[in-house]
Amino acid sequence: MIDFNLLVCSMPALLRGLLVTLKIAALGCTIGMSLGTLLGILQALGPRIGRWIVTLYVTLIRGTPMLIQIICVFYVLPQFGIRIPTFWAATLAIGLNSAAYISQVIRSGIASVSRGQIEAARVLGLSNGTIIYLIILPQAVRAVLPALGNEFITLVKDSSLASTIGVAELSKEGSLIRSRTLDAFTVFFGVALLYLIVTTALSLCVAYLERKMNPDAQN
């Protein structure tokens, strides 16, 4: 049974962990979205060599577990003299991982924008940067918003892997409390509840954005 007393007592520590989780997710999302958008544009509109590089990157990231990627960033980079704190190692690894998936989402979004609009923009004399920023990306992002929303939700949940290198995020805080109290059910019920609240809030935000960006869509 759930021990509500323990749940309430654990809440400050869990909320501290949740804050770290949200920081990792937000920063990872920023890295993932920025790099993923650049890679997506490169793959959809860039030169052949650029497309090859993105394909290689995506194959590498998608073909290996995120856990291994986090461990690589944390343990392998110091071999080359690059030492970064656990929080940043986890955030970077999660961001780089997310970028690979987001790049493919953005690429498919760009493919959904009609080539004719790009040609019309070129004839009007718009620069490549303006075409990408004002014609392609707004429509591409609108088209793939549900997929991007899924990616952000996955990212929040995947941030729990940061605990493997000792980052005191939500799952890690839960594990620490469990090891003290030996009540795994109550503690992880609380952990799961907090994840659910965050991911549900995120889903609602994405749904709101979708409605906002697609005024014609049926609710």
Added chain:
Amino acid sequence: MLKIDNICKKFGSKIVLNQVSLSVKKGEIAVLLGSSGVGKSTLLRVLSDLDHADSGVIYYNNKKLDPATMHKQHLVGMVFQQFNLFEHLNVEKNITLALEKVVGKNAQEASAIAHQLLAQYGLADKAQARINQLSGGQKQRLAIARSLALKPEILCLDEPTSALDPLLTMHVGNTITQLAREGYIVLVATHDTALLDTLDCTIYLMEQGAIIQTTRNADFKAHPDQYPLIAKFVWGTIA
């Protein structure tokens, strides 16, 4: 005066433009007539620098056109068969975007130009409408207004009536005639003989990437027997 001289273009081994030459004076309409796939649209795309010719030269007022700077000069405007309007922007923004980003007009100036063009093309009350709220004819007029905003000197219209009913086809014909009267050099790629009927133009009949017969529309109407290939295309039989 626009002069297209010996333009050739291949896609792989397929010749799509074969030594195409023509000249059009200011205020004149040139109609590239022919079935689908004969190279009409490709010629307009070469002219607007969306495709590059393998050989041949384009002159405007006796100066060779430089593809590298063509778009910056806003010499050529293009109205596409599918209109290619920016679906995520409203009607007004479709016109003001290039005015602000390319010509450097401020938002107020761009908006004033847009409203003037929209009024001219009967879209004054649609300025804030979304593209998917427009009819085919309204999209067509918006596409023309958008391309005229930058004041090009040459206007290319690719199959401008392919999505329109006969009444709207007549309206488009009138619009094209008006554009020529205003001094634009107008090139129209079409297979629509109903549109041809409304225009005082020079016909360039194309087949397999080459111009195979040419005449003034008025001459063709007066002496169709002298232009058997055009007559065959227009009526399906040799006059």
